Amino acid sequence: MTTTGPVTVTSAQADLDQPAEPGRNPARQRTSWLLTVFVLICVGYFLLPLFWLVVASTKSNADLFSTFGLWFAHFNLFDNIKAVLTFQDGVFIYWAINSAIYAVVSAVGASFLSTAAGYGFAKYNFPGKAALFAVTLGAIMIPIAALTVPTYLLFARAGLTDTYLAIILPSLATPFGVFLMRVYAADAVDDALIEAARVDGVGELRIFLTVALRLLLPGSITVLLFSLVATWNNYFLPLIMLNSQDKFPLTVGLALWQSSAAAGGGSQALFSVVITGSLLSIIPLVVAFLFLQRYWQSGLATGGVKA
Amino acid sequence: MSTLLNAATDVAAPTPRRSRLTAAKRRQYGAAYVLVLPFFIIFIAMVIVPLVYAGYLSLFRKRLIGGTSFAGVENYVKALTDPLFLTAVGRMAIFLVIQVPFMLALALFFALALDSGMMKLAKFSRLAIFVPYAVPGVVATLMWGYLYGRDFGPFAQVSNALGLPPPPFLTQTGMLFSIMNIVNWAFIGYNMIIIYAALRSLPTELYEAARVDGASEVRIAWSIKIPAVRPALLLTVIFSVIGTFQLFTEPKLMFSLAPNVIGTAWSPNLYAYNVAFVNQDANYAAALAFLLGIVIMIVSYIVQLSSQQKERRS
Numbered sequence A: 001m002t003t004t005g006p007v008t009v010t011s012a013q014a015d016l017d018q019p020a021e022p023g024r025n026p027a028r029q030r031t032s033w034l035l036t037v038f039v040l041i042c043v044g045y046f047l048l049p050l051f052w053l054v055v056a057s058t059k060s061n062a063d064l065f066s067t068f069g070l071w072f073a074h075f076n077l078f079d080n081i082k083a084v085l086t087f088q089d090g091v092f093i094y095w096a097i098n099s100a101i102y103a104v105v106s107a108v109g110a111s112f113l114s115t116a117a118g119y120g121f122a123k124y125n126f127p128g129k130a131a132l133f134a135v136t137l138g139a140i141m142i143p144i145a146a147l148t149v150p151t152y153l154l155f156a157r158a159g160l161t162d163t164y165l166a167i168i169l170p171s172l173a174t175p176f177g178v179f180l181m182r183v184y185a186a187d188a189v190d191d192a193l194i195e196a197a198r199v200d201g202v203g204e205l206r207i208f209l210t211v212a213l214r215l216l217l218p219g220s221i222t223v224l225l226f227s228l229v230a231t232w233n234n235y236f237l238p239l240i241m242l243n244s245q246d247k248f249p250l251t252v253g254l255a256l257w258q259s260s261a262a263a264g265g266g267s268q269a270l271f272s273v274v275i276t277g278s279l280l281s282i283i284p285l286v287v288a289f290l291f292l293q294r295y296w297q298s299g300l301a302t303g304g305v306k307a
Numbered sequence B: 001m002s003t004l005l006n007a008a009t010d011v012a013a014p015t016p017r018r019s020r021l022t023a024a025k026r027r028q029y030g031a032a033y034v035l036v037l038p039f040f041i042i043f044i045a046m047v048i049v050p051l052v053y054a055g056y057l058s059l060f061r062k063r064l065i066g067g068t069s070f071a072g073v074e075n076y077v078k079a080l081t082d083p084l085f086l087t088a089v090g091r092m093a094i095f096l097v098i099q100v101p102f103m104l105a106l107a108l109f110f111a112l113a114l115d116s117g118m119m120k121l122a123k124f125s126r127l128a129i130f131v132p133y134a135v136p137g138v139v140a141t142l143m144w145g146y147l148y149g150r151d152f153g154p155f156a157q158v159s160n161a162l163g164l165p166p167p168p169f170l171t172q173t174g175m176l177f178s179i180m181n182i183v184n185w186a187f188i189g190y191n192m193i194i195i196y197a198a199l200r201s202l203p204t205e206l207y208e209a210a211r212v213d214g215a216s217e218v219r220i221a222w223s224i225k226i227p228a229v230r231p232a233l234l235l236t237v238i239f240s241v242i243g244t245f246q247l248f249t250e251p252k253l254m255f256s257l258a259p260n261v262i263g264t265a266w267s268p269n270l271y272a273y274n275v276a277f278v279n280q281d282a283n284y285a286a287a288l289a290f291l292l293g294i295v296i297m298i299v300s301y302i303v304q305l306s307s308q309q310k311e312r313r314s
Helices: A007-015 A033-057 A061-066 A077-123 A129-140 A144-158 A164-172 A175-188 A191-199 A204-233 A236-241 A250-262 A270-291 A293-306 B002-011 B015-057 B074-080 B083-115 B122-134 B137-148 B154-161 B172-200 B205-212 B217-228 B230-245 B249-254 B268-277 B282-313
Strands: B060-063 B067-070
Touching (some): A033 A270, A033 B083, A033 B122, A033 B137, A033 B172, A061 A270, A077 A164, A077 A175, A077 A250, A077 A270, A129 B015, A144 A236, A144 B282, A164 A236, A164 B015, A175 B015, A204 B015, A236 B268, A250 B137, A250 B249, A270 B122, A270 B137, B015 B282, B074 B083, B083 B172, B083 B217, B083 B268, B083 B282, B122 B172, B137 B172, B172 B230, B172 B249, B205 B217, B217 B230, B230 B282, B249 B268, B268 B282
């Protein structure tokens, strides 16, 4: 582990939204309009599908086929939303609740486990530490999707398939989170602080819970956000583990609707339901994202700079 | 560890003090294990045990008549001569060679552009390029699938209006690029942010002098910034290797739009899924998953090794 002071992490964090810092002032650079225009054209590409999704969500099923895809027609958004929320006895609402439960419980759990382990690795020497950390690092390379089928078979034996735990338990193991938190904890918690608490007779675990945890919080939130997105967006694991529709998360549910829409069979009215459902399903994360983006970048800086 | 203990005893010569120190050490070991243990319990149960179980399963075969019996490396021999599996791995290798460099080059370009301070609307651009990362693969594939589609996809609508044939997005050759495009769309921003965050944490002194000397921004980017963010680039390459070989959601969802093009084995992971859940052959699926894991480890290892060599040369 390199120990390139806390400067990298904290300064990256501070910099992101204050580009006016002296020495990094972009205003001193001449604006390149060529560069700006080119990047903005690319931005158009990234926003195109989302723009299409918004436009298509406002259209009735018939208008989807009969009007130009990238512009509005008769405004039908509220009827579409009603259709999504009431289709198949309102199963979409269950899917949304399930997605939220899976994502929040997994993310909070994974973040806490990673924080404790990362702090343990960063601040203590103990027999077996090097070996355990090497195993954790090696596991970052293991393709989790390759483990999903054997995990399913094990869970089937234990009677755990088609339960909430079947999604939550595998999502708790985040070796990359431990790695990030170790790097973060090394700088964020001052050794002198721990030593001072020890001299005051504070127990080791109390030091973690009362002193270190608060300092580790920004890093923990980054890990939390990553697990939140990973679990919310996961499709492979719930697809394999779950049978009951009322336990599906949004991803599996929407994919199910999409395949029955594509298969046709008189269910053509499904297209606008799938599209509007997709729009509704991405709103929570996109909003969370825009508001919390400082944490993404600082966390990625920690991993990227020191990896 | 032993040196640490020796040092402690050397310094703390009087006996009572020594025993107190060791007790403190022991307390610290205990605390460290309590901190690390919860993660490792989950880690062993959810990663190590399935891994070992997959290895175990892969050594058996199950027949309708005769039940389960030991098969040795039979499943592996079968996989290595299975045209469906080999084609799928080969397709991912092509994917890796074309899509990953394209994606990372663009991610690096955007990161450098945003970091150069030469752009208007830089913050807006950064958010817009990054936001697809928040969109689940399922929804990304749904959206692009409809955009590609002949029914109400705008590209087909435009070419229709111009009297042209619809663009070949969902054909045999088109599909590879259509899926590459979805992955690019979803992950360029993610990789851009990793690189951008690394760029932002570089000390300015590193290139302020070059700027004063009149070096162009392009030259600074090429000769100073890119070499300085090499660890971040390596991270993006390795994550991309792992991600590419695990491709599943995109082909799985594209199946309903173009079943004949995707088939059962478009990607190795899709094939393993179909072997496990359609053919009900868990043993063979376990061998496929294991082999896939080995392929990923080898490729990641080669990537790391070659980057280390580059570093040593420079």
